[in-house]
Amino acid sequence: MDSLIPFTTSGSLVDCVDRKMLVVLRDGRKLQGVLRSYDQFANLVLEDTVERIYHQDVFAELHRGLFLIRGENVVLLGEIDLDQEDEVPLRQVEWSVLEAYHKKEVADRKHRDEAKAQVLFERKGFCKEGGEGDGY
Amino acid sequence: MLIFSVFKTLTDQTVTVELKNDLSITGVLKSVDQFLNIRLDSIKVLDEARHPHMIAVKNCFIRGSVVRYVQLPAENVDTQLLEDATRREAASQVKR
Amino acid sequence: MDSSSGIQEPFDLIRLSLSERVFVKLRGDRELTGILHAYDGHMNLILSDVEETILIVDQPEDGSVPKNAINVAKRKMNMLFVRGDGVILVSPPSRA
Numbered sequence: 454m455d456s457l458i459p460f461t462t463s464g465s466l467v468d469c470v471d472r473k474m475l476v477v478l479r480d481g482r483k484l485q486g487v488l489r490s491y492d493q494f495a496n497l498v499l500e501d502t503v504e505r506i507y508h509q510d511v512f513a514e515l516h517r518g519l520f521l522i523r524g525e526n527v528v529l530l531g532e533i534d535l536d537q538e539d540e541v542p543l544r545q546v547e548w549s550v551l552e553a554y555h556k557k558e559v560a561d562r563k564h565r566d567e568a569k570a571q572v573l574f575e576r577k578g579f580c581k582e583g584g585e586g587d588g589y
Numbered sequence: 590m591l592i593f594s595v596f597k598t599l600t601d602q603t604v605t606v607e608l609k610n611d612l613s614i615t616g617v618l619k620s621v622d623q624f625l626n627i628r629l630d631s632i633k634v635l636d637e638a639r640h641p642h643m644i645a646v647k648n649c650f651i652r653g654s655v656v657r658y659v660q661l662p663a664e665n666v667d668t669q670l671l672e673d674a675t676r677r678e679a680a681s682q683v684k685r
Numbered sequence: 686m687d688s689s690s691g692i693q694e695p696f697d698l699i700r701l702s703l704s705e706r707v708f709v710k711l712r713g714d715r716e717l718t719g720i721l722h723a724y725d726g727h728m729n730l731i732l733s734d735v736e737e738t739i740l741i742v743d744q745p746e747d748g749s750v751p752k753n754a755i756n757v758a759k760r761k762m763n764m765l766f767v768r769g770d771g772v773i774l775v776s777p778p779s780r781a
Contacts, residue, residue, distance in 0.1 A: 460597060465620040465628035466650055475646055479655070481610070483642045495626065495652050507641045528610060528655045531632075531646030538645040569742040572754055573714055577740060580712060580773070592729045592766070609713065609771070625729075625768070656768045657713065663733060663764035671723040671731060672703045679700050682726065 462493045466530070474499070475531040476522065481559070483507070484517070485533065495524035506555040511544045513551040591678045595671065596621040596659075604629075605660040606651055612640060614649065625653035699724050702777040707732070710773040714740040719765065721775075728769035735762040 458464040469488050476484045476499060486502035498521050503514040573579040596618070605615045606627060613636075616629030628650050634643045692698055699707075702721050709717040709730065719732030736759060743754045 457597075459600075459620045460593075460622055462622045462624070462626055465622065465626070469650070475642060477642070479610075495650070505642060510641070512641065524652065525654065527652050528608065529649050529651045531643065531649040533645050534647045537647070541641075541644045543641055543644070565744055568744055569714070572742045573740055576755060577714075579714055579740075591723060591725050592731070595723065595731065595766075653768075654770070657711075657771055658762075658768070659766040660762050661731070661764040661766060666722075666731070666733075666764050668704075668720075668722045668733060675703060675723045675725075676700065678725065679696065682696075 462491075462495060466491050466495075469530065469532055473533045473535065475529075475533055477528040477531075478522070478526050479528055480526075484520070484522075485514075486517075486520070488530070492524075495527050495530070497522045497524070497527065497530070506548075506551055507543075508551055508554045508558060510542065511546050511551060513546050513548040513555075515548045590623075591674055593621065593623055593625065594674075595666070596625065596627075599661060599665060602662050602665055604662065605635075606656055607658040607660070608651065608655050609657045610655070612643075614643075614651070616649070619648075622653075625656065627651045627653065627656065627659070696724075696726070698777060699728075699775055702775070705778050706734075707778065708776040709767065710776075711767070711771045712773060713771065716740075717765075717767065725769070728772045728775070730767040730769070730772070730775070731765070732767065733764050735765045736760070737762065 472488060473485065474488045476497065478484065483505045484499060484502050485505060486499035488497060489500050490498040500519050502517045502520050504517050505512055505514045600618050600620065602618055603615065604618050605613055606629065607613045612634065614629060614632050614634055616632035618627065619630045620628040630648045632647060632649055634640050637644060705721060706718055707721045711717065716738045717732065717735055719735035721730060721732055723731040739758045741756045741758055743756060
């Protein structure tokens with residue numbers, strides 16, 4: 454079994470090293486950076502990391518630096534196609550312009566999820582974990 | 590190990606992975622590991638407009654723990670074989 | 686007791702439901718029915734001929750919650766892997 458290299462975490466991530474990657478975290482944050490290292494738990498080292506926020510068809514980014522991300526917080530790791538990256542139909546704006554919109558969107562979603570979880574808990578016997586803001 | 594084996598037999602097939610954050614990604618299953626982490630190539634995101642950060646992403650690694658469902662190609666799953674293997678695995682667990 | 690038919694531990698109930706239609710309640714406001722073909726010790730499941738019921742709560746802009754706020758959306762899937770950590774309960778078909 455151990456000799457089947459494609460069927461291991463290391464087998465599937467080996468060709469992503471030193472490439473520009475997108476990392477989505479469980480709290481919804483989106484990071485972009487160069488993947489320098491990883492292990493079997495999908496702990497990641499990301500260099501020259503920027504955080505991106507999106508709102509409709511605009512985005513903004515903020516430089517964050519060098520990160521070691523604990524694997525359990527990782528949702529997905531995407532390889533950014535550098536050819537397609539330039540053709541993305543999105544407009545970049547200043548972080549300070551977009552931040553308020555983004556925060557409101559996050560807060561609204563949290564509020565809606567909490568209200569929904571409360572209703573389903575009371576009437577349908579579902580657990581209230583929705584209040585934590587995600588289904589993980 | 591049983592489910593891991595099932596996924597291994599489905600490599601190079603097209604599957605749709607639905608995550609717990611409601612993101613659905615269709616792609617070619619390139620690899621899977623013991624934690625059911627999944628590597629998908631040539632991906633297509635359902636409702637891409639709601640997930641603009643995914644636009645330039647072609648291949649991705651999904652951590653097994655964030656998966657809710659995987660829709661499998663039914664024609665490539667032998668249900669009789671699955672049930673037999675499940676019973677065998679259940680029997681071997683009891684003996685332990 | 687005959688270990689092939691008796692129920693001695695929780696998973697025996699699921700084993701006896703193989704190739705039958707089961708009801709599965711999941712975290713994240715979802716319920717499934719489908720024919721059970723495989724499971725493992727994490728309660729990962731493989732089901733076919735699945736109908737998913739998603740509960741949707743209407744939420745007007747003013748933040749109030751109306752009395753009849755719960756709607757359902759249904760979706761059918763051919764062959765589905767369900768990750769065990771989302772499972773709240775599995776209920777076998779009722780037997781006469």
